[in-house]
Amino acid sequence: MSDPSVSLPPSSSTGSSSPGEIKRILETALLTSQEPLPLSELKKLFDEELGADILRRLLEELREDWDDKGVELVKVAGGWRFHTRPEMQKFLDRLNPQKPPRYSRAVLETLAIIAYRQPVTRGDIEEIRGVAVSGPVLKALESRGWISAIGHRDVPGRPVLYATTTDFLNDLNLRSLDELPPLEELGTLLEPSENMGSMELLPSP
Amino acid sequence: MSDPSVSLPPSSSTGSSSPGEIKRILETALLTSQEPLPLSELKKLFDEELGADILRRLLEELREDWDDKGVELVKVAGGWRFHTRPEMQKFLDRLNPQKPPRYSRAVLETLAIIAYRQPVTRGDIEEIRGVAVSGPVLKALESRGWISAIGHRDVPGRPVLYATTTDFLNDLNLRSLDELPPLEELGTLLEPSENMGSMELLPSP
Amino acid sequence: MNDFLYPAIERPVARIHGEPLRELPRDLYIPPDALEVFLDTFQGPLDLLLYLIRKHNLDVLDIPMAELTRQYMAYVEMMRTNQLELAAEYLLMAAMLIEIKSRMLLPRPVNRDEEEGDPRAELVRRLLEYEQMKLAAQRLNELPQAERDFGLMQVWIDQAVIKRLPDVDMDDLRSAWLALMARSQANRRHRITREQLSVRSHMSRILRHLHGHKFVEFDELFNPTAGVAEMVVTFLALLELVRENQVEVAQSHAFGIIYVRSIGFLAAV
Secondary structure (H helix, E strand, C coil): CCHHHCCCCCCCCCCCCCHHHHHHHHHHHHHCCCCCECHHHHHCCCCCCCCHHHHHHHHHHHHHHCCCCCEEEEEECCEEEEEECHHHHHHHHHHCCCCCCCCCHHHHHHHHHHHHHCCEEHHHHHHHHCCCCCHHHHHHHHHCCCEEEEEECCCCCCCEEEEECHHHHHHCCCCCHHHCCCHHHHHCCCCCCHHHHCCCCCCCC | CCHHHCCCCCCCCCCCCCHHHHHHHHHHHHHHCCCCECHHHHHCCCCCCCCHHHHHHHHHHHHHHCCCCCEEEEEECCEEEEEECHHHHHHHHHHCCCCCCCCCHHHHHHHHHHHHHCCEEHHHHHHHHCCCCCHHHHHHHHHCCCEEEEEECCCCCCCEEEEECHHHHHHCCCCCHHHCCCCCCHHHHCCHHHHCHHHCCCCCC | CHHHHCHHHHCCCEEECCEEECCCCCCCCCCHHHHHHHHHCCCCHHHHHHHHHHHCCCCHHHCCHHHHHHHHHHHHHHHHHHCHHHHHHHHHHHHHHHHHHHHHHCCCCCCCCCCCCCCCHHHHHHHHHHHHHHHHHHHHHHCCCECCCECECCCECCCCCCCCCCCCCHHHHHHHHHHHHHHHHHCCCCCCCCCCHHHHHHHHHHHHHHCCCCCEEHHHHCCHHHCHHHHHHHHHHHHHHHHCCCEEEEECCCCCCEEEEECCCCCCC
16 A cells, blocks of 8 residues: 555665565564564564664554554654554443542541531541541542532631532432431441440431 | 445444444454454443444454455454464564463363363363373463363262363364364274375384 | 374484484384383373374274284383383273283174174274374364464553542442441440431531521521421421521511521631
8 A cells, every 4th residue: 555655775675575565564563562662673573684764664654554543653662562542542441441440448438427417527527537537538529529618617716517519419329318328227237336326316307 | 444335324323433433443442452352342332332233344344454464353252353364473473482382292182172072071081082181281271271160070079071261262263163173083084094194104014 | 294193203202322213113112211202202002002003004993902912012011111100001001902802812602782792892982082082183283373373462552641530339438437337336435426317418408508698588498399307307407507506597576587697607609
């Protein structure tokens, strides 16, 4: 296809292989190699002595051949290699679902506390968790749009009150907070203890 | 390039993606996967519901697009995959002098018995070969992913039953066990002069 | 093909005093030095028998048992001298050959069943089955094999740094809460009292409603169409807010309009 565009000098040392054939072999080798291939490796593919300039020119042509594909030929530190174009990632991710990132326990517990006990202050969360709540934890949830500050509690220091948002409900596929797993049910999943006994609820309204 | 040749029905459900774009995504996915991809996996690449017939047609077109390349698109037991054409191997070997293990006759005979007589126990294999099957022989085939234990035979000792895997078919470029080379008919083995003529036998004493 | 079936015939069988031995001696006398090499070329007694039969172009269906057994025994004798542990299967085969031979020497019963045919039949069946598999193994080996005869694609998937946000589902919340409760059991300072979720959520709703207003009429906070339970919960939420000092409820005169005002109003928003 692009063979005619290769204007090798008449004294070319490509021997028996045509430029098209050389490109075909280069392409095959590059598609099947896990590592980037430097020119020195690519030269080994051929019986004949191929100059670095000729190889480079053919690689450039090959790169152009792949211009409108989902895969591109690039030169990286270790040599030449094919890799996927960024816009292909979203498709490929559907085949190899990566392990989705997880929020830390601190974030999840904080979210759970805000969801169940809203509106709450940072102090409330710390009281329940028994440890300080770091700024990034609340920040992560705020920037996700799952919690928001909805006011201040009128106590000294006027701490911010947090509550969950509609986005939180939407993202968790809930119609309302009532659809969160009921706490009574959660209680039964743990060994009963004295402490748990004190957690009996008010009768339903 | 070959987009115009795709005559999708007007009521096609390909949604926003053009056939060319679909092929581009299919090609990218197949080039990045060492494992064959079945249609069911390939479908996952797309938001829209793509019919198996449309996918198959586009895959056929893709196969034709690669006709004059050193790499070809083929269908094996596990699905579709690209692999290098046999004539490319001599070049690739120059980059990768390390060849995969050549299996001993013990391994190959064991593999043949499992492939043609599956499911079989170690005892079955020993019965046919007339010698004990050593642990490493089965281990070699198992670690290559070509055989696996698929159960037990319900006899005293409950020996493990072995069968070949899809990877075995894939690695041998086969779509199903039916494509294994046919067994030599026992009848032809009975005529030593014809069948064994090529074996340069010494004349009878 | 030959190479696969009988590699020993092609390559030197062994080196004896530096001299390559290219062909097995016809009488099967095997120099002791070469025995190990020779042994490696056969997969077992069936393979050796098959070799003897094919080599001498014997009819499998009409094996001259005496000759075959004699040759086989000569071979096994060699083996016994230094590789007895390897010879067990060969000895077993020798016993079988001798048994077949002796049965052939016995006069045949006049009314013999079909099953009691030629005593060599079972041996023939095994030989043929083995040979069939041996050839199948060879064919399998001739099939193109991934990595050996063709390569697979390894195009690098360039992972652009697209930030993926973690997903959270109800199970995550459930287990987070369980973890909290489990911890609170261990650490009794932090008592967790359970409350009705709906009260809490209505507290948030009311605070949001008050947001941006100086006062809101008490009635406005209730949605009569939502049912009695909803109204009671809203009321409880309001009471809770009052208790927590977050709202102020005021009524300037009896039966007048009740106003609700947020105390901790978030000025910034």
